Amino acid sequence: MSQIKEAILETISQGDKAFIPYIMAGDGGLEKLKPINLKLQELGVTAIEVGIPFTDPVADGPTIERAGERALAKGATLRKVIETLRSFADEITIPLVAMTYLNPILAYGVEKFSKDAYNAGIRGVIIPDMPLEEKDIVYPELKNVGIDLVQLVSLTSTPERIEKLTKASEGFIYAVTVNGITGARSSFEGDLESHFKKIQSYTDTPVLAGFGISTPDQVKQFGAFSSGVIVGSKIVDCLAKNDWVSIENLVKASKFTTV
Amino acid sequence: MTTKVKGRFGRFGGQFVPETLMTALKELEEAYEHYKDDESFQQELHYYLTNYVGRETPLYFAERLTNHCGGAKIYLKREDLNHTGAHKINNALWQALLAKRMGKTKIVAETGAGQHGVATATACALLGMECIVFMGAEDVKRQALNVFRMELLGTKVVAVDKGSATLKDAVNEALRYWVTNVETTHYILGSAMGPHPFPTIVRDFQRGIGDETKKQILAVENRLPDAVVACIGGGSNSIGMFYPFVEDEEVALYGVEAAGKGFETGHHAAAINGGKTGVLHGAYMYLMQDDNGFVQEAYSISAGLDYPGVGPEHCYLHETGRAKYVMATDEEALSAVKLLCRTEGILPALESAHAVYYASELAK
Numbered sequence: 001m002s003q004i005k006e007a008i009l010e011t012i013s014q015g016d017k018a019f020i021p022y023i024m025a026g027d028g029g030l031e032k033l034k035p036i037n038l039k040l041q042e043l044g045v046t047a048i049e050v051g052i053p054f055t056d057p058v059a060d061g062p063t064i065e066r067a068g069e070r071a072l073a074k075g076a077t078l079r080k081v082i083e084t085l086r087s088f089a090d091e092i093t094i095p096l097v098a099m100t101y102l103n104p105i106l107a108y109g110v111e112k113f114s115k116d117a118y119n120a121g122i123r124g125v126i127i128p129d130m131p132l133e134e135k136d137i138v139y140p141e142l143k144n145v146g147i148d149l150v151q152l153v154s155l156t157s158t159p160e161r162i163e164k165l166t167k168a169s170e171g172f173i174y175a176v177t178v179n180g181i182t183g184a185r186s187s188f189e190g191d192l193e194s195h196f197k198k199i200q201s202y203t204d205t206p207v208l209a210g211f212g213i214s215t216p217d218q219v220k221q222f223g224a225f226s227s228g229v230i231v232g233s234k235i236v237d238c239l240a241k242n243d244w245v246s247i248e249n250l251v252k253a254s255k256f257t258t259v
Numbered sequence: 260m261t262t263k264v265k266g267r268f269g270r271f272g273g274q275f276v277p278e279t280l281m282t283a284l285k286e287l288e289e290a291y292e293h294y295k296d297d298e299s300f301q302q303e304l305h306y307y308l309t310n311y312v313g314r315e316t317p318l319y320f321a322e323r324l325t326n327h328c329g330g331a332k333i334y335l336k337r338e339d340l341n342h343t344g345a346h347k348i349n350n351a352l353w354q355a356l357l358a359k360r361m362g363k364t365k366i367v368a369e370t371g372a373g374q375h376g377v378a379t380a381t382a383c384a385l386l387g388m389e390c391i392v393f394m395g396a397e398d399v400k401r402q403a404l405n406v407f408r409m410e411l412l413g414t415k416v417v418a419v420d421k422g423s424a425t426l427k428d429a430v431n432e433a434l435r436y437w438v439t440n441v442e443t444t445h446y447i448l449g450s451a452m453g454p455h456p457f458p459t460i461v462r463d464f465q466r467g468i469g470d471e472t473k474k475q476i477l478a479v480e481n482r483l484p485d486a487v488v489a490c491i492g493g494g495s496n497s498i499g500m501f502y503p504f505v506e507d508e509e510v511a512l513y514g515v516e517a518a519g520k521g522f523e524t525g526h527h528a529a530a531i532n533g534g535k536t537g538v539l540h541g542a543y544m545y546l547m548q549d550d551n552g553f554v555q556e557a558y559s560i561s562a563g564l565d566y567p568g569v570g571p572e573h574c575y576l577h578e579t580g581r582a583k584y585v586m587a588t589d590e591e592a593l594s595a596v597k598l599l600c601r602t603e604g605i606l607p608a609l610e611s612a613h614a615v616y617y618a619s620e621l622a623k
Contacts, residue, residue: 055422055553056539058434059277065421077551102275103537107552129275129538154279156441161281179279180439 002148003123004047004095004171008206008227011046018046018172018208018228019219019254021235021247022099024067025050025084026076028240033081034088036239041094043251049126049230050085052078052100059128061183063233067240078104078113085120095123097150097171102130105138114141124148124171132161132168150174153199155190166202173207174230175199177222183233185212193225200226216253223254266455268575274454275538276434283441288456290361295463300360307352311385312342314349314467318475323602324619331485331622335605336472338496345608346468346496347378351447353464355382358445365389365444369433371398371426371492372563372610373405375449380414382447390414393432395425398562423556426492426566430540450493451570454541458498458571465499473503486511488618490610491584492528492563494570501582502572511583514573515617517559518586528557530569531577531584542571560589561609587613595619 008018021040025033040048053068053076060068078100085096098117105113105127117125125147130137132151142149148170153162156179166173175196177188192209200207206227213222214234222229231250238246265288266272274284294300308314317340321333338346351368358366366383368390370376376392383390392409396418399406409416422428430453437446451461469487476484487504489497491514504510519527527533530545537546539554547555547567557567576582587595592609595616599607607615 056427056431058431058540059438061435072553077553079551101538103539103546103548103554104552106537107548107550128277129541131274131276131278131281133281134273134275152278154277154281156279156282158282165278176279179441181435 002171004097004148005205007046007095008172008208012206012227015256017223017226017254018206019251020047020049020097020208020228020230021045022049022051022230022232023239024053024064024071024236025081026053026071026074027067027236028070029074030076030080030084033084037092039244041092043248045094045251046228047095047097049097049099049232050081050122052081052098052104054101054104057101059181061181061233063184063236064182067236078108082116082120085122086116089119089121092121096121097124097126098122099126099128102127102137110138110141114145114147118145118147122147124150126150126152126174128152132165152176155179155195162199163202166199166205169205171205172227173199173203173205175207175209175226176211177209178212180211182211184214188212196225216249219250219253228254266459268458268572269578271543271571271574272455272458273543274541275543276454276541277438279438279441280454283437284454284456286361287445290357291456291460294357294360300356304353304356307356308349312348312352313340315471316340318472320479321603324599325622327598327602328619328622333618333622334476334484336468336500338468339608339611343374343378343381345374345378346465346499347375347449348381349467349499350449350461350464350495351375351378351382354445354447355379355386355388358447359386359388361445363443363445365391365440366447367433367436367440367444368392368447368449369426369429370394370449371429371565372561372608373398373402373409374563374608376414376416377405377408377412379447379449380409380412383414384412391417391436393417393419393429393436395423395429396420397424398426398429402562425557425562427554427557434540450495451498451572452493452540452542452544452568458542461495462498462502462572465495466502468496468499469501469503472500483507483510486513486621488513488515488614488621490515490564490614491531491569491573492517492566492610493568494573498570498572501576505576505581512576512581513617513621514582514584515613516584516586517561517564517613518588519558519560521588522586526558527586528559528564528566529586530567531573532586536574539568542568544568544571544574545577560592561613563608563610564613585617587616591616
């Protein structure tokens with residue numbers, strides 16, 4: 001079984017919800033990557049989503065975009081992030097999920113990327129500018145080494161697409177909770193609970209909520225009807241301020257939420 | 260790369276966008292397929308193109324320029340005589356009419372030089388639609404008059420102060436805005452680029468340029484031209500001009516990319532001549548980038564050519580050898596501005612001046 005799916009199901013079997021923090025690799029310098037990942041692992045997160053900076057991050061809001069600009073200014077690239085992750089891969093026991101736009105993978109070479117990423121502990125990738133229809137550009141090579149290709153399901157996806165995406169997604173299903181780009185939201189619209197139930201009805205792969213989740217209350221709110229949450233912009237913000245207390249509170253909110 | 264989906268030009272094109280936009284792209288494709296053969300829609304469009312835009316535009320024999328060059332006869336397709344001063348209105352009006360039929364109430368667009376922004380703002384004023392235009396802060400400065408025009412037309416212009424603060428960054432922001440407001444908003448992409456179906460529909464909305472030219476040249480010369488020359492930013496005027504001639508093998512097609520301060524300096528916008536391919540703004544295409552896959556900032560004196568990629572159909576025409584992609588520098592384009600002014604009394608846009616330069620050299 002997918003190592004990511006296994007980790008999420010393991011968390012759920014203990015009565016908790018999955019918690020996947022997103023970090024921008026290289027924000028503050030690549031030397032921070034190791035201590036951040038070790039600390040997140042120690043806090044008991046289920047997996048870590050490692051963001052790769054890109055010059056044109058069209059799916060990202062201002063918080064992650066600025067973090068990406070800082071990382072680029074410090075010289076972070078897909079190659080350097082993978083090299084850095086590999087240097088302490090034996091100390092990380094939880095799976096890593098890389099979030100990268102497609103072009104850096106193409107420039108790296110899909111086959112080489114897949115091998116190097118696997119050796120660095122990456123077990124899944126999320127490519128926000130590559131919809132299901134275009135997946136063959138990378139999928140065979142990822143499959144070859146055993147890296148999951150995680151699909152995003154959006155609020156605008158039609159029922160037929162939801163079914164297709166859900167069945168194709170590996171590791172987990174990344175259910176986007178807002179129409180829009182990444183970034184904290186104070187409220188959410190629509191009947192998200194039935195949207196999530198609909199998605200989960202097609203598969204036994206866990207469905208995780210992401211985009212806009214930024215408070216412990218929201219972690220609990222979404223945890224109530226999903227397998228867990230991904231928190232991005234808020235974590236990036238906290239890391240930039242070195243505010244580990246808030247991060248710990250977010251992670252704690254995912255523990256024992258099941259009624 | 261052989262992904263089998265609609266909207267490919269050889270290995271180029273595709274739909275590399277966030278999942279949130281996939282439904283909107285499908286809706287757009289369906290609406291286009293439906294209305295392109297819908298009689299009442301076509302009548303409405305034709306009415307506006309004739310009575311509002313001022314089509315057809317003249318094909319003008321530039322006699323003094325021809326004499327100056329001393330070689331082949333040079334004709335100018337006068338897209339500058341369209342309402343709002345460029346070919347951009349053809350596409351903007353078509354898409355705005357389509358968006359209205361699709362039930363969208365708001366329009367978002369990007370603009371480089373401001374011509375597409377002005378055209379979109381104009382179409383929205385005409386049809387009573389709300390409009391927001393993203394424009395690089397650098398372009399807002401160098402094209403202040405067009406910002407004024409857009410605002411006068413009731414459009415909200417947002418200056419984008421990110422990256423190179425030019426066209427590429429304006430597209431990023433327009434895409435972000437569209438993702439966030441997709442249910443009420445249509446994105447009027449201004450060039451024959453971006454995700455499918457944009458490269459195809461924008462080409463079809465601009466092919467009138469080439470169709471008219473073909474008819475006009477046959478009427479006066481009773482033959483097709485030896486060569487057709489057009490400038491390339493994203494590539495909308497050029498694909499509109501080239502497309503009806505693609506099957507006519509005897510007509511050489513030349514796309515002129517911006518060589519900026521000189522191709523060898525690296526300060527240019529010549530994506531095809533740069534030779535690297537990649538994915539940006541929804542399409543697999545020739546793309547200026549470094550070894551890490553990071554998109555490089557394009558440079559050209561003309562804001563409309565200042566873009567690091569190029570429409571996928573041009574990439575295909577290049578790869579198959581059907582069209583040749585050449586270059587003109589800032590300096591050469593400026594010399595062509597002067598030349599056309601002095602010989603013909605026509606002030607070309609800096610974008611078109613790249614084509615004027617190359618055509619003049621070719622004619623010699």
